[in-house]
Amino acid sequence: MILNQLIGNLIQGLVLGAIYGMMTMGLSLIFGVLKVVNVGHGAFIMVGAFTSLYLFNGLGIIPILAIPVALLIGLALGFIFYYSAIRRLLNAPELATLLATFAMGVLLEEIAKFTFGSEFRGYNWPVSKISLGVTVLPLTKLYACLGSILIAVLLYLWFNKTRAGSAMRSVVEDSEGARVCGVNVQGVYALSFALGIGLTVTSGVLLTMFIPVGINPYMGGPYTLKAFVIAVLGGLASPYGAFFGGLVFGLLENGSYTIFAMLPHVEPFALTRFFSFLILLIILLIRPTGLLRTK
Amino acid sequence: MKKSYLVWMICIMAALALSVSTPAFAAKDKIVIGHPACLSGKYAKAGEQALGGIRACVDWVNKVRGGVDLGGKKVPLEYIYYDSESKKESVTSLIERLVTSEKVDCVFAPYSSGLTLSGAPVAEKYGMLYMDHGGASNKIFRQGFEYIVQTIGPATSYHMGTLDMIKKTDPKAKKVALAYEDSEFARMVMEGAEAHAKKLGFDVVFSRTYPKGVTDLTPLLSALKASKPDFILGGGHFEDGQLFNRQMADLDINANALSLIAAATLPAYYQALTSMAEGVMGPSHWEYGVKYSEAEAKKVGLQWIGPSQDEFVDLFKKALGKEVIPDYHAAEAGAAVLAYVLAAEKAGSTDPDKVRQALGDLKFMSFYGAWDIDDTGLQVGHTMVDVQWQMGKRIIVWPPEAQTGRLAYPMPTFADKAKGKVAAPR
Numbered sequence: 001m002i003l004n005q006l007i008g009n010l011i012q013g014l015v016l017g018a019i020y021g022m023m024t025m026g027l028s029l030i031f032g033v034l035k036v037v038n039v040g041h042g043a044f045i046m047v048g049a050f051t052s053l054y055l056f057n058g059l060g061i062i063p064i065l066a067i068p069v070a071l072l073i074g075l076a077l078g079f080i081f082y083y084s085a086i087r088r089l090l091n092a093p094e095l096a097t098l099l100a101t102f103a104m105g106v107l108l109e110e111i112a113k114f115t116f117g118s119e120f121r122g123y124n125w126p127v128s129k130i131s132l133g134v135t136v137l138p139l140t141k142l143y144a145c146l147g148s149i150l151i152a153v154l155l156y157l158w159f160n161k162t163r164a165g166s167a168m169r170s171v172v173e174d175s176e177g178a179r180v181c182g183v184n185v186q187g188v189y190a191l192s193f194a195l196g197i198g199l200t201v202t203s204g205v206l207l208t209m210f211i212p213v214g215i216n217p218y219m220g221g222p223y224t225l226k227a228f229v230i231a232v233l234g235g236l237a238s239p240y241g242a243f244f245g246g247l248v249f250g251l252l253e254n255g256s257y258t259i260f261a262m263l264p265h266v267e268p269f270a271l272t273r274f275f276s277f278l279i280l281l282i283i284l285l286i287r288p289t290g291l292l293r294t295k
Numbered sequence: 296m297k298k299s300y301l302v303w304m305i306c307i308m309a310a311l312a313l314s315v316s317t318p319a320f321a322a323k324d325k326i327v328i329g330h331p332a333c334l335s336g337k338y339a340k341a342g343e344q345a346l347g348g349i350r351a352c353v354d355w356v357n358k359v360r361g362g363v364d365l366g367g368k369k370v371p372l373e374y375i376y377y378d379s380e381s382k383k384e385s386v387t388s389l390i391e392r393l394v395t396s397e398k399v400d401c402v403f404a405p406y407s408s409g410l411t412l413s414g415a416p417v418a419e420k421y422g423m424l425y426m427d428h429g430g431a432s433n434k435i436f437r438q439g440f441e442y443i444v445q446t447i448g449p450a451t452s453y454h455m456g457t458l459d460m461i462k463k464t465d466p467k468a469k470k471v472a473l474a475y476e477d478s479e480f481a482r483m484v485m486e487g488a489e490a491h492a493k494k495l496g497f498d499v500v501f502s503r504t505y506p507k508g509v510t511d512l513t514p515l516l517s518a519l520k521a522s523k524p525d526f527i528l529g530g531g532h533f534e535d536g537q538l539f540n541r542q543m544a545d546l547d548i549n550a551n552a553l554s555l556i557a558a559a560t561l562p563a564y565y566q567a568l569t570s571m572a573e574g575v576m577g578p579s580h581w582e583y584g585v586k587y588s589e590a591e592a593k594k595v596g597l598q599w600i601g602p603s604q605d606e607f608v609d610l611f612k613k614a615l616g617k618e619v620i621p622d623y624h625a626a627e628a629g630a631a632v633l634a635y636v637l638a639a640e641k642a643g644s645t646d647p648d649k650v651r652q653a654l655g656d657l658k659f660m661s662f663y664g665a666w667d668i669d670d671t672g673l674q675v676g677h678t679m680v681d682v683q684w685q686m687g688k689r690i691i692v693w694p695p696e697a698q699t700g701r702l703a704y705p706m707p708t709f710a711d712k713a714k715g716k717v718a719a720p721r
Contacts (some may be wrong), residue, residue: 009513012514216534
């Protein structure tokens with residue numbers, strides 16, 4: 001019985017972990033290229049969640065088709081915020097970019113509250129479920145997991161097979177060197193920021209496919225914290241590391257619950273969080289650059 | 296001799312000046328209620344409702360009652376609020392500001408047990424009356440605070456009616472599972488539920504908490520499923536209640552009954568979950584349809600104050616400028632205004648000590664129901680109702696005297712609900 005629960009939870013953890021990973025890739029990409037920590041990360045996830053909600057409830061468009069729409073909205077928001085604020089702050093002290101991204105998050109949250117109100121909303125996409133014996137997996141969750149993996153693979157191909165991707169990698173390695181070699185560094189910065197925001201907004205759609213309730217202007221807070229932990233776990237500047245970190249985090253979060261539930265007089269959920277952060281600490285002690293990042 | 300006259304004159308003038316500047320002796324031209332409201336952040340939804348409820352009752356007091364009758368003089372009631380962003384640190388600093396800068400006569404608590412408790416020591420420090428309309432935890436009233444007065448019912452009583460109802464409906468039901476948010480409020484609710492369940496002879500086969508801000512309940516619900524309960528009591532606040540129901544459906548966890556606190560009774564709950572919410576129940580302090588009236592008050596020998604239910608709904612809509620039906624967050628906040636007004640009139644003063652004493656002696660009925668507190672300020676007069684979603688409508692199923700319909704039991708399975716089956720009484 002316990003083993004079944006453990007396997008069931010690990011499967012659920014893996015599916016959720018893929019979404020966590022996808023959710024963090026944008027954060028890592030922006031930090032990797034621009035060295036900007038996007039404190040308003042959760043608000044962009046919220047934008048994706050509302051995109052999915054309104055396309056489904058308002059126009060009957062299924063969440064899978066909301067993914068390209070969310071990506072376009074994210075790219076547009078990314079370019080707007082980059083050219084209106086971030087570009088001017090690239091050489092400013094780190095606190096300035098922290099405050100700017102924080103302000104972006106607050107701005108988006110308050111616009112969402114003003115436009116949609118503060119109610120917790122949700123949608124019900126009636127698709128079937130797969131019974132795996134040890135657990136039940138709705139197809140929406142499976143689609144979200146496969147969507148996350150597909151986007152991660154496409155991002156990998158973008159980085160490694162396209163000129164724009166190579167330019168981004170060169171800026172990550174050495175921005176001055178890239179400039180000397182003729183790379184339009186400002187353009188790469190703008191594209192990276194927009195792509196990072198685009199990925200984050202898209203992850204909001206995927207997240208609602210896993211959890212299609214609790215959609216609210218302030219829903220991003222807990223995900224921002226998780227994304228930071230996952231980003232550090234995978235190597236702060238590595239989008240692939242972030243994806244891998246997400247999988248590890250999802251497995252730890254879900255798997256450890258079953259084990260802690262066997263201990264008498266403890267609340268497993270509280271220990272689950274403790275355990276996730278303990279593992280993070282241990283990994284950082286062994287590999288300070290994160291799981292997949294080289295020095 | 297001349298010098299001693301001078302000293303006496305100065306003393307008398309100082310005493311006169313002091314008496315003029317002391318509010319207790321000053322003729323009041325208005326009474327001010329201050330409120331660190333939750334208009335953004337986690338409790339924005341409940342906070343907006345509370346704001347509408349307070350405004351509606353303040354409007355009723357000023358326009359229908361003509362103000363607050365202080366010793367024969369009608370004094371208008373004023374309402375000042377600031378957004379506390381649902382944060383403890385903002386609540387404490389805003390109460391300081393309301394008391395010291397705005398010189399309010401009474402402070403209304405923000406919302407939730409945690410925020411209410413965080414503001415209580417500040418109100419206590421200034422000897423300021425602190426009207427709790429949204430903090431249900433009994434723990435708040437075990438701290439020895441003297442100026443806090445509750446209108447919402449105590450948390451320990453939330454599920455008592457639910458348990459009584461299931462015991463009466465299904466005497467064979469034995470196993471109950473409790474899964475709830477690790478918050479002050481939910482812990483108190485479940486403390487009361489567990490004690491009452493044991494008293495009624497139920498076996499508590501599962502009892503676990505989940506943290507605030509939880510985003511995935513799958514591991515906990517998988518463990519709950521394994522305990523095979525007859526019925527489930529759970530929840531904490533709105534967002535986790537939605538998540539709880541949704542993930543129960545995802546994992547095909549079926550039980551004869553599911554009752555969730557602070558979530559299941561709100562319209563947005565059904566809008567988000569649609570058919571998955573069919574048959575789900577929740578305890579509520581007040582629901583549109585529960586008709587407490589002046590005649591009902593007379594019947595039970597209580598004083599009546601305030602608008603009728605329909606008048607309150609109209610005032611609420613005007614106050615918010617929206618076509619929304621108020622929920623219990625609005626009703627309890629509005630009722631707290633009425634309690635304060637009645638107590639101030641009985642005391643003939645806004646002096647917090649005198650009003651607090653009058654509140655202690657007060658018993659009345661309003662559109663919200665009966666109101667009475669014990670020595671600690673805990674609400675003991677108000678009774679709760681249980682609401683169930685049936686065919687997309689909220690039906691009051693308990694207590695029998697407040698019923699608008701019978702209980703649908705057992706709740707349809709999630710597989711049946713997905714095929715379109717609705718909850719309907721047999």
